[in-house]
Amino acid sequence: MADYVIIGGGSSGGVIASRLSEDPDVTVCLLEAGGPGTSPLVSTPGAFAALIQDYRINTLNWRFNTDPSKALNDRRLYNPRGKMLGGSSGMNGMVYIRGDRSDFDHWAELGNDGWGYNDVLPYFRKAENNERGEDEFHGSSGPLHVSNGKREFDVYDAFIEAATGLDHQANPDFNGASQEGVGIYQFTVKDGKRASVKACYLDPVMGRRGNLRVEVHARVHRIRFEGNRAVAVEYSQDGQLKTIPCEKEVIVSGGAIIRPNC
Ligand SMILES: Cc1cc2nc3c(=O)[nH]c(=O)nc-3n(C[C@H](O)[C@H](O)[C@H](O)COP(=O)(O)OP(=O)(O)OC[C@H]3O[C@@H](n4cnc5c(N)ncnc54)[C@H](O)[C@@H]3O)c2cc1C
The missing domain is CATH 1.10.1220.110 (Arc Repressor Mutant)
Structure with missing residues (x-):
């Protein structure tokens, strides 16, 4: 159970989780489909070029492709997006x-x-x-x-x-x-390292605020409604389907590009 459940721990979700949990009287749960984003590829600004490549081994990147476009002779365009705590702020050009x-x-x-x-x-x-x-x-x-x-x-x-x-x-x-x-x-660089949303907003508070729960490898599949009110969020983690009830608000911050059913 949490007052606020945030879907997607990227640039926007990470900031919202950090700011909301400044109030000790509310509970916040952040659900991120990717991992913790602790790779040196993320923190090293110059490694940006490697992160955005379409390598299959690259688990930090969703590696999207657009639908074929008629105007481009039915070509698809490659579209990288961050899949980690910090989201695309962990792989952008800074x-x-x-x-x-x-x-x-x-x-x-x-x-x-x-x-x-x-x-x-x-x-x-x-x-x-x-x-x-x-x-x-x-x-x-x-x-x-x-x-x-x-x-x-x-x-x-x-x-x-x-x-x-x-x-x-x-x-x-x-x-x-x-x-x-x-x-x-x-x-957005500090002392030669990437100043991602994870580094700036989440690292200073994760594990230090009892009212902030952060789940990684937690992929949301569904928001449950009662009438027109969102009351719970379903996600998979470690091969299990889990549910977190929500008291106040569900905040959808999974990025503009990703399909809701991805
Ligand atoms: C290669 C690249 C270079 C860029 N360069 C710059 C730049 O130099 N300067 C600049 O200002 N901007 C840049 N941007 C843009 C900027 O990084 C994005 O606009 C911004 O990070 C988007 O924030 P967001 O919160 O909307 O999404 P994201 O930061 O992408 O976060 C979405 C998060 O939601 C998670 N998620 C998605 N679906 C689910 C689900 N079902 N369950 C759980 N979690 C989910 C994703 O894994 C991700 O972590 C760049 C982006 C890219 C990809």
């Missing part, structure tokens, strides 16, 4: 970039209250522990480590110089006043 202000404002204009840029900005700031420090757009006391891209090669500066010479504007902060321009990315 570039720290938000949606553009106009994207959020468009959502709000369509009637989605609370999704305008000025509504979501406080949450971006709350999330960040940005090497840049604190300002109007950034926070420095959140769990998510964001570091400056290193200017390791002269070609980076040469590229920016060439672009600004052609009248493109230099932009020192793509997550600041404007996204337009040329500059150096920031990355």
Whole structure:
């Protein structure tokens, strides 16, 4: 039994599990189909290229393929996705970039209250522990480590110089006043290691909060309803079908690409 049952321990599910369980008066259960995501392939930023390959031995990646597309002569396109605690934040390119202000404002204009840029900005700031420090757009006391891209090669500066010479504007902060321009990315990396959602939000609290239960290799098959209320979640683990009743809410955070019946 848990107050909140979260399906999928990826970028969104991991954050929600960590934030909800800050309240000691609620119980939270996080169910993740993949494993704990402890491989050095995950924590080593440079191993990203190996993780996204379509290797059969790669159990950290769902290795999806799209349906055949007529526009592509019936070809299927390979689509990697993280299958581990931390989800795709355990295998992504680590570039720290938000949606553009106009994207959020468009959502709000369509009637989605609370999704305008000025509504979501406080949450971006709350999330960040940005090497840049604190300002109007950034926070420095959140769990998510964001570091400056290193200017390791002269070609980076040469590229920016060439672009600004052609009248493109230099932009020192793509997550600041404007996204337009040329500059150096920031990355979700800390001390040379991937700052995944697992590393930033789950590792500091798993096993330390009695109200947070995290189950891995736990693949959800079904949400049980009584009337129009979700009351339990069925999942398989170690070859057994298990059920966890839910008191308050079932949160579906299995990713945008995966099929519900996968
Ligand atoms: C190769 C790659 C590179 C990327 N590069 C960047 C980048 O540089 N910068 C950036 O900002 N974004 C990048 N992204 C995108 C970003 O990582 C995703 O948008 C984000 O992680 C999605 O979060 P999510 O919570 O929606 O899904 P995910 O993080 O994918 O989490 C979904 C989780 O649910 C689990 N799950 C699914 N079904 C079930 C089930 N039935 N039962 C239990 N668990 C289940 C999955 O195993 C997974 O762990 C990249 C993504 C990929 C794949």
